[in-house]
Amino acid sequence: MQFIITSEYSKMRLDLFLKEHFPELSRTHLQKLVKDGQVTVNEEKVTPHYFLKEGDEVEAVIEPVQDLRVVENPEVTIIKCDEEAPTPPNLPSGRGGKIVSPPLGGGVRRGQVCIIHEEPDFIVVNKPAGLVVHQGEGHKEPDTLANGLLARYPEIGKVGDDPVRPGIMHRLDADVSGVMVIARTQDMFDHLKKQFKTHEVEKEYVAVVEGKVSPPSGTIEFAIARKGARMVARPKHEEGKKAVTEYEMLSSDGKSSVLRIKIHTGRTHQIRVHLKAKGWPIVGDRLYNVKFKMKNVKLVEPGRLMLHASKLRFKDLKGVGREFEAKIPIEFNF
Structure with a gap:
């Protein structure tokens, strides 16, 4: 897609211009496209903060973003940590194997997401090993933590910088288990994102x-x-x-x-x-x-x-320090 910049958009930053013309995409995603050279100005690679001039030719090669599908999936069961969970099917490890394990602490079994704590502004979960946090180029199936949480907390679909990472500002590798915080409001998302960026969050x-x-x-x-x-x-x-x-x-x-x-x-x-x-x-x-x-x-x-x-420690919107713990799986004790 090609644009010729008129006086209306002269002196506007490139990433803001793109956001106006592609409102369904996050600014973070659009900035990445610019950095990757998929958006050029006058056939040259520029930065996302480039200020446009009248007459500039902006060319954008932007493919449609795959929609994040919200599905009920037995491999992404969401339960409270004090509930006794039903035994789910074995969860694929993501590399051809099967993960078969005894319960984690609190009655949680492999493949089940455990809600440690929830408030109007955020959710704290214990992510099981073997579960991908969100969809991406390497994992396009809807069997992710994000999909499971969206099914239970649909409001997070409007929170965050990217529709495929609703409410999520940090992540754990697929094979890593443990505590994560997910924002339920944009204010909390921005508040947490700043703390992660400045290394104020203790992990x-x-x-x-x-x-x-x-x-x-x-x-x-x-x-x-x-x-x-x-x-x-x-x-x-x-x-x-x-x-x-x-x-x-x-x-x-x-x-x-x-x-x-x-x-x-x-x-x-x-x-x-x-x-x-x-x-x-x-x-x-x-x-x-x-x-x-x-x-x-x-x-x-x-x-x-x-x-x-x-363990995860951060400050809530009132500036109060909060600490949450995901029980250590029994396979770590020997």
Whole structure:
């Protein structure tokens, strides 16, 4: 689609112009299209904040965004954490296997989303391992956390920056379980998004790693950079984004260890990359620990990534600090 800029739009920012002409798309999505070169001005790549001039030729190659389908799906059962959940069908792991496990704490079983807490402004959930948070290029099926929540809380469909991420401003990898917060109002979404951006939100995890960790506590500060489809840790003097991870060993049987982890930055795969760089890869990590022999560790469920988001702390709209905890799955106790 091509536009010739008239005096009416002269001096308007490009991303705002696009938002006016494509109101069904979020500004975040439109900015990404500009950065990816799918929107050009005078056949040249520009920034989303480019100020238009009369006579500019704007060309936009924008494909229709797949609608997020809201469906009732037995693999995305939504229950309260104090409810006894019915046993669902086995949930595919996303890589050809089946996840079969005993209940999590609170009677929740694999494939079931547990509501830890809900208020008019937000919901806090315990996401099971094996469940994708939202649809995207790599996962277009409607069997996601977002779809399940939309079925129960339809108001979140109008909240957020992108229709495929209703109310969602952070996420967990598909194979990671644990606590997440979802906004029910735009005010809360913006409030939480700012806290995540400025690293005010405190996140705590539990992981099972290969080997005995030494020293038993410390801080990892390797920078992180992308290398192909994976992230890699870099020494401080090399290029990469700052990343800080604290850890403390809770227990060990000599062959594997349980760690409590707190991150001060939110880089892609940060915990997985940092622990791999220290020689303590996470058990079940099929991306960063492919050579690990699962038979060396006695686990209740060896088919999952042994990383769980256990605690989340943030401020509500009144500025009051709130803390929520997702019970640690029983397969982490050994």
